[in-house]
Amino acid sequence: MASSNTQGSPxxxxxxxxxxxxxxxxxxxxxxxxxxxxxxDKYFESRVEQYGSTVVRINVPPGPFMAKDPRVVAVLxxxxxxxxxxxxxxxxxxxxxxxxxxxTKLTGGYRVCAYLDPSEPTHAKxxxxxxxxxxxxxxxxxxxxxxxxxxxxxxxxxxxxxSGKADFNTLNDVTSFxxxxxxxxxxxxxxxxxxxxxxxxxxxxxxxxxxxxxxLGLPMFxxxxxxxTFHLPPFLVKGDYEALYKYYWTAGKQxxxxxxxxxxxxxxxxxxxxxxxxxxxxxxxxxxxPGLLANIAGAGEKLxxxxxxxxxxxxxxxxxKVTLAAVERMELTKSVVWESLRLDPPVKFxxxxxxxxxxxxxxxxxxxxxxxxxxxxxxxCATKDARVFGATAKEFVPDRFVGxxxxxxLQYVYWSNGRETEDPSVDNKQCPGKNFVVxxxxxxxxxxFLRYDAFTAEVGTDLLGTSVSxxxxxxxxxxxxxx
Numbered sequence: 001m002a003s004s005n006t007q008g009s010p011x012x013x014x015x016x017x018x019x020x021x022x023x024x025x026x027x028x029x030x031x032x033x034x035x036x037x038x039x040x041d042k043y044f045e046s047r048v049e050q051y052g053s054t055v056v057r058i059n060v061p062p063g064p065f066m067a068k069d070p071r072v073v074a075v076l077x078x079x080x081x082x083x084x085x086x087x088x089x090x091x092x093x094x095x096x097x098x099x100x101x102x103x104t105k106l107t108g109g110y111r112v113c114a115y116l117d118p119s120e121p122t123h124a125k126x127x128x129x130x131x132x133x134x135x136x137x138x139x140x141x142x143x144x145x146x147x148x149x150x151x152x153x154x155x156x157x158x159x160x161x162x163s164g165k166a167d168f169n170t171l172n173d174v175t176s177f178x179x180x181x182x183x184x185x186x187x188x189x190x191x192x193x194x195x196x197x198x199x200x201x202x203x204x205x206x207x208x209x210x211x212x213x214x215x216l217g218l219p220m221f222x223x224x225x226x227x228x229t230f231h232l233p234p235f236l237v238k239g240d241y242e243a244l245y246k247y248y249w250t251a252g253k254q255x256x257x258x259x260x261x262x263x264x265x266x267x268x269x270x271x272x273x274x275x276x277x278x279x280x281x282x283x284x285x286x287x288x289x290p291g292l293l294a295n296i297a298g299a300g301e302k303l304x305x306x307x308x309x310x311x312x313x314x315x316x317x318x319x320x321k322v323t324l325a326a327v328e329r330m331e332l333t334k335s336v337v338w339e340s341l342r343l344d345p346p347v348k349f350x351x352x353x354x355x356x357x358x359x360x361x362x363x364x365x366x367x368x369x370x371x372x373x374x375x376x377x378x379x380x381c382a383t384k385d386a387r388v389f390g391a392t393a394k395e396f397v398p399d400r401f402v403g404x405x406x407x408x409x410l411q412y413v414y415w416s417n418g419r420e421t422e423d424p425s426v427d428n429k430q431c432p433g434k435n436f437v438v439x440x441x442x443x444x445x446x447x448x449f450l451r452y453d454a455f456t457a458e459v460g461t462d463l464l465g466t467s468v469s470x471x472x473x474x475x476x477x478x479x480x481x482x483x
Contacts, residue, residue: 014365018047018057020071027063027070031228034061035215040348044378048076054362055080060099060349060376062212062228067099072351072376073360073369078412080362081382083352084375085418085428090352092429093117098351099374102209105234106241108271114280124426125262126272131424131432132262133184133255133273141183141436142322145443148179153451156470166470169290169462173199176285180277187251194247201240202278207463208237209279213349214463241274248274281433283464284346288437289444290466291344292337295396296445297457297468303398304454306332311449312478322450327442335401337441338413338420342383343396344465345415350377363387379414388412453477 020026034043048054054077063070075081083089094101096114104111113126152175159166174190177199181189189198207214211227218226249256249266252273259269296303310332318326327333351374358369369375386393389400389409400406401413413420416437418430431437448455453474460467 012366013359013368014053016055016057016073016367016369017051017053018074020057020059024064027059027067030059030070031061031063032220032224035223035228036220040378041380044074044076044381047074048381053364054381055360055365055367058376062100065229066212066231069374070099072099072374073367075360075362075375075377076381077362078382078385078388080360081350081377081379081414082419083358083360084350084377085414085422085430087118087428089355089358090375091117091119091355092352093120095351095353097209097213098349098376100212103231103234106205106209106237107275108241108245108267110268110271112272112275114275118427118429122264122268125259125264126269126276127424127426127432129255129259129262129264129269129272130276131426132258134433134436136254136258137184137186140186141439142324142327142443144179144182145440146322146447148175148182149444149447151175153447157473160470160473164471165458168293168457168468168470169286172289173203173286176289177202177282180281180285181247181251184277184281185248185251185255187247189247189251192247192251194243198244198247201244202282204240205237205244206279206283208232208234216463244274244278245270248277276432280431281436284433284437285440287344287346287465288341288441290462290468292340292441292444293448293457293468294459294466295340295343296336296448297455297459299396299398301454303336304449304452306398307336307445307449308453308476311446312476315446315450322443322446324439327439327446330442330446331402332399333442333445334438335406336398336445337438338401338410339396339398340441341415341438342400342413343380343394345379345383347415347417348379350379350417351375383412383414385412449476451476 021029034040038046047056047058056074056076058072058074059070060072075083094115101115113123116123152171155171156166156168178188178190181187190196211232214227215223249270252270255273256266256269260266310330314326314329315322354369354371354373354375356371360367360369384393401410410420416431416434418424418428422430424430424432424434453476455470455474456472458469458471
C-alpha cells in the first residue's frame with residue numbers, strides 16, 4: 001500500500017462515502033444540479049454536508065455524452081486537495097479540462113502542453129520554452145503593463161463622463177489581449193493584421209473548449225443539448241483560430257527560434273504559444289482583474305486609503321518610478337492579490353488519475369483510492385476551508401497574508417495548480433506564469449491607486465466569473481499619481 005500525507009493502518013482506513021446514482025440518469029441529474037438547481041458552490045458543499053466527509057464519490061459535469069466516465073473521488077478540503085499536485089501519485093495526461101477533452105482540431109492537431117503529463121518528453125520542452133520566453137521579456141512587463149492599462153483607465157474616465165458608468169470587463173478584454181502580446185512578443189495584436197478582432201476571436205475559441213463547463217443563462221432546454229451534451233464542431237472556429245495563429249507565427253518569431261533550439265518544431269511550438277498565451281494568460285486575466293477590482297471595491301474607502309499610502313509611499317521612495325523593487329515592498333498590495341486569487345481562482349477544477357493505490361488524508365480521516373480512479377478537486381472548497389482560514393474563510397480579508405503569521409497561510413493558496421510557496425518546474429504541472437500573474441495583479445492595484453484616491457463600482461456575474469462597472473472615481477490628490 002502506498003504511503004501518503006498520513007500513514008494509516010488498514011483498519012483505520014475509511015470507506016469513501018458518496019453515490020454516483022444510476023448509470024447515465026444519475027450523471028444527468030447531477031449535471032442539472034450543478035448548472036441550474038444548485039450552482040457550483042452549493043453542488044459540492046451540499047454533498048460534503050450530506051455525506052459528512054470532504055472526500056466523497058460524486059459525478060462531475062459534463063457527463064453524458066461528452067465524458068466517457070463522470071465518476072470521480074472529490075477532495076474538497078485544504079488537507080486532501082494537494083494530492084493533485086503530487087506527480088508521484090497522479091497522472092495528468094489529457095486531464096486539463098477533466099472528464100472530457102476538446103478536439104485537437106482546436107489546437108492545430110496537437111496535444112498542447114496543458115494536456116501532457118510531465119512524464120511525456122514534449123512537456124519539458126514546451127514548459128522550458130515558456131520559462132525562457134518569460135525570462136527574456138521580464139524587463140518589459142512593467143512598462144508594457146503601465147502603457148496599456150493607463151490607456152484603459154483613461155477610457156474608464158471617458159465612459160464615466162459620458163454615461164456615469166464604465167463597463168470594466170469589456171475594456172479589460174481588449175486591453176489584456178493587447179498587453180499579453182506586447183509583454184511577451186513586443187507586438188500589440190491590434191496593431192497587426194488581426195486588428196481589433198483578436199479578443200472576440202479568442203473568446204469564441206475559448207468557448208468552444210469550455211462550453212461543457214459553463215452556462216450562458218439560457219433556458220435549460222436550449223443549453224442542455226447545445227452546450228452540455230455534444231461538442232460544438234471545431235470547423236466553426238477554424239477561421240478565428242487561423243487568424244490568431246498567424247499573429248503568433250509572425251509576432252513570436254524569436255520565441256519560435258528558441259523553440260527550435262529546444263528541439264521543438266516551429267509549428268508545434270506556435271500552437272503551444274497560442275494556447276499558453278490566449279487560453280492560460282489571457283483567459284486568466286479575464287478572470288483575475290474583474291475579481292480583484294470587485295473585491296477592492298467592496299472593501300471600501302478604508303482599504304483604499306491604506307493602499308494609497310503603501311503604493312504612493314513605495315513609488316516615492318523609488319524616485320517616483322514604478323520599479324520591481326518598489327512593488328516588492330508593497331506587502332498589503334501583494335496580500336490583496338493573493339486573497340483575491342484564494343477566493344476566486346481563475347481555474348477552479350483540478351484532476352488526476354491515481355497512478356497506484358493511494359491513501360488520501362483529509363482533516364477527518366484517511367481514505368483509500370484505487371489505481372486508475374479519477375481524483376478531482378473543486379478549488380474554492382479547499383481554499384475557503386474554515387479549518388485553515390477560520391471564521392472569515394469565505395470573506396475577503398485584505399491583509400490576511402501580511403506578516404509572519406500571514407505568510408504561513410500561503411501554503412494553502414492553490415490557484416497556480418500548486419502551493420503558493422512552491423515553484424513551477426518542468427517536472428510538475430504548476431503554472432509557468434505563476435510569478436507573472438502575481439506581479440501583474442499587483443501592478444493593477446498600483447495603477448489604480450497612483451491614479452485614484454478611491455473608486456466605486458457595481459458588481460455582478462458574467463460567463464467566466466465577475467462583472468464590474470465603475471460608477472465613480474476620485475482622482476489622486478497627492479503623491480506620484482496626482483502629477
